[in-house]
Every structure is written in structure tokens, then in C-alpha cells.
Amino acid sequence: MQHLMGLSRSELTEFVLGLGLPRYRSDQIFRGVHERRLRSFEQMTDLPKSLREQLEQAATAATLTVESKHISTDGTRRYLMKTHDGRPVEAVYIPTESRDTICFSSQSGCALNCDFCLTAKLGLLRNLTAGEIVEQTIIVLNDVYGEGVETPHGTNLVAMGAGEPFQNFSNLIKALEIMSDEHGLFIVPGRVTVSTSGIVPKIYEFAKLERRPNLAISLSAATDELRDRLMPINKRWNLDELLTAAKEFEKTLKRGERFTFEYVLLGGVNDSDAQARELAELLRKHDLRRAKINLIPHNPAEQLDYHPPTADQVLRFKEILEAEGVSAYVRTPRGRDIYAACGQLAAKSEPNLVQLAGV
Ligand code: SAH
Secondary structure: OHHHHHHHHHHHHHHHHEEEEEEEHHHHHHHHHHHEEEEEEHHHOOOOOOHHHHHHHEEEOOEEEEEEEEEOOOEEEEEEEOOOOOOOOEEEEOOOOOOOEEEEEOOOEEOOOOOOOOOOHHHHHOOOOOOHHHHHHEEEEEHHHHOOOOOOOOOEEEEOOOOOHHHHHHHHHHHHHHHHHHHHOOOOOHHHEEOOOOHHHHHHHHHHOOOOOOOEEEEOOOHHHHHHOOOOHHHHOOOHHHHHHHHHHOOOOOOOOOOOEEEEEEOOOOOOHHHHHHHHHHHHHHOOOEEEEEEOOOOOOOOOOOOOOOOOHHHHHHHHHHHHOEEEEOOOOHHHHHHHOOOOOOOOOOOOOHHHHOO
């Protein structure tokens, strides 16, 4: 069964022609699926009934089911979905005053095994298809704005859910292309950020893409010794290789564009004054001081042996970086109480007790 959400406009045309249908039907179907975000052919009442029935036999526009929806006290929503073969998929809706962000997953589970991340506990279940990636976004948009209602301009998309996007590179890029189509969701690359743990060869490949989203690189340590421990992927590509790739990527940016490093702050582990200076020094060594640093205080969970630093220490870390000429921002935790914050997607159905206990 062909999942139509994973087909680009030209692939959909091929498919439609293959069914012996005229070309203009393809445009109608593309708009139905991506612009009106309809997940059943029955609702595409601009198509004749016989055609809807024919499509029903050959294709689908809905392979994910929503198992549960969790709403945080801060308005963040987490959707726990399942694939047709029973794998968990999670997406998060994060409203702010100025814009809404949708965070989607690129894989079910994750293979990376970062020590501070709850998703790691799932292991890698499988890569998601391009259609499953697009469908997550559509499900969230429909829930938030209603089916058939145009996607508000300014909706941001981040590939920061479960999984390592660069270990599912071609499906990710394809999904982003489909979602950027002006006759569909029309979420342009400038509104999208892809986060990688540091799959170095893919950073070079990504740099070559013509219509490219923004990039974020998860760093979280300024020495190989510590990063090896926190993020085992560092044993494959170390900091020197990673930052060399980051520098090459930076060279391809247009004026005014920047990329981001993410640094998860772990209390007593990587948050000292000396470590802030070490980080600034590392960026200076690689001539990367123009990159932006997003500091993410650790989001705790019962199975994780880490805790966030005090608010004072977070501020100190940021100020030391700034004094060294590095621009640093603190990412406000969102949806911690419902396992929706960074590093908390682990297919949970219950609330986060650690957070509720105020730890
Ligand atoms: N695998 C990719 C995409 C995930 S993005 C990557 O690592 O970049 C999720 C972000 O949340 C990453 O920057 C990751 O380092 C961070 N993160 C993981 N666990 C976390 C936790 N418990 N608290 C705060 N941030 C966490």
C-alpha cells in the first residue's frame, strides 16, 4: 500500500498516472493530503466517489495512529503515536507567544546511547519513512489548528525528537522537501532546524544541499574524555573531526545565517566555570566563536543519573561564555511534566514523577 504522504509532488504524479488517471488529479490529491491535511480519501469530496474508492484500494494517507495525547501545564503537547507495525513515534507541539514550534522524530527509538537521554533507553527500533515523518507534522497541525485550516505562517519545525536525523538522512531530507512544497504545508527550510549528535560525514553532505534547513550540533562537552563518556558517538568522530566539519559548514552559510551548538548542562558534570572557559577556548581554537550556543539545563527523569544545575550556575555558565565573546542562550524547559522536553521522549504514558516532586 503506497503511503501518499511520503511522495513528492512529482512522485505522486507518477503514481497517479500509473493508476491510469489524468495528471490534474495528482494536483488535487496533493492539495488534499498536504494543504488540506486530509488523512482519508473519503473527505476529498472534490474527487468523484469512484476515484476515492480506487485510491482506497491502492494507497493510504494515514499509517500512524495516535495512542495518547499529553498536555503540559505550560501548554506543550506531546503526542504518542504508533506505526502500523506497532513502533512508538512521538511529536511535540511547543507554543510560544511569538510562534509555534513542532518537534518531530526521525526514528522510533535511537541508537546513540547518550548517557543523559531517556530516548536512549528504548534503543533503536527502526528508521521512520518520509511519509511517517510528514504524517507526524500533519497530525499535530490538525490537532492544534483543525483539519483543512491553513498552516499558520511562522510555524517552525525542528528535527529534535527521538532518533538521530542524520542516521536516517535520505528519508529526513525527502520529508523536509515534501513539507516545504508551496502547494502543501509550505514550511520552508529557513523555518526548519535539524539537530545532529555529530554524524560527521553527513554534516559535509548536508552542507552541500541547495535548499537546506538550519543546523544544530549537540556538543555537551569540551573534552574528548568527557564527551566519550556522555555521547559514545564521540568515539567514532571526535571533537576535532566534529568541529572541523562544523567550521566547513559555517563557511557555506550566507550572510546573516548562523548555526547552533547545543550544550546540555548536567549539574556537577559539565557545568563548572572552568568548563565554560574550556568550551569558549575550544570554539576559539576552531575559529567558531560566531556560532550560537544553546544551553539546555538537563531534563530529569527517574532512570537518568543526572540533574540540572542550579539556576545561578546556568546563568554563570552563560555569562562566562559571553565574557569570552560567545553568544549563549538558555533554552527554557518545556513540557517536563509530561515527558515532552528535550531528551525525554521515551514512549511514556504516565506523568513525570521526578518533575512533579520538584527535583
Ligand atoms: N539525536 C539528535 C537529535 C535529538 S535533539 C541530537 O542528539 O542532536 C535533542 C536534544 O536534546 C539534543 O541536543 C540532546 O543532546 C538533548 N538532550 C538529550 N537528553 C536530554 C536531557 N535529559 N535533558 C536536556 N537535553 C537533553
